[in-house]
């Protein structure tokens with residue numbers, strides 16, 4: 001299983017990579033040289049905080065996780081390959097950065113706003129890739 005996962009490629013290689021534990025994802029950010037804020041994705045055309053072109057930006061790799069701001073169950077697939085029903089949420093992955101993500105839980109009962117979610121690999125073996133989905137961080141687990 002581990003060997004197989006390492007041969008898989010990220011669906012969006014500019015956004016994330018498999019973390020060393022083989023299941024969670026690390027996100028790529030660009031740290032602005034002018035104001036110090038982080039931007040996502042790392043290849044953003046400019047700093048969303050101050051407008052710096054980010055040509056001298058520092059690339060940061062951080063565990064993909066964030067605060068769940070809101071969520072909704074979607075009953076119709078929004079894109080090819082998406083299962084329905086699915087739960088989509090707005091997740092604050094860094095200060096000032098909110099991304100929409102799919103939350104891989106059976107239903108909304110285990111979710112609450114303000115909880116911490118982490119990004120994990122959603123392996124699609126037929127395509128040889130892994131995508132990004134979010135799951136609740138285990139209670140008491142270190143980030």
Ligand SMILES: [Zn+2]
Nearest residue numbers: 032035047050
């Ligand atoms: Zn900036």
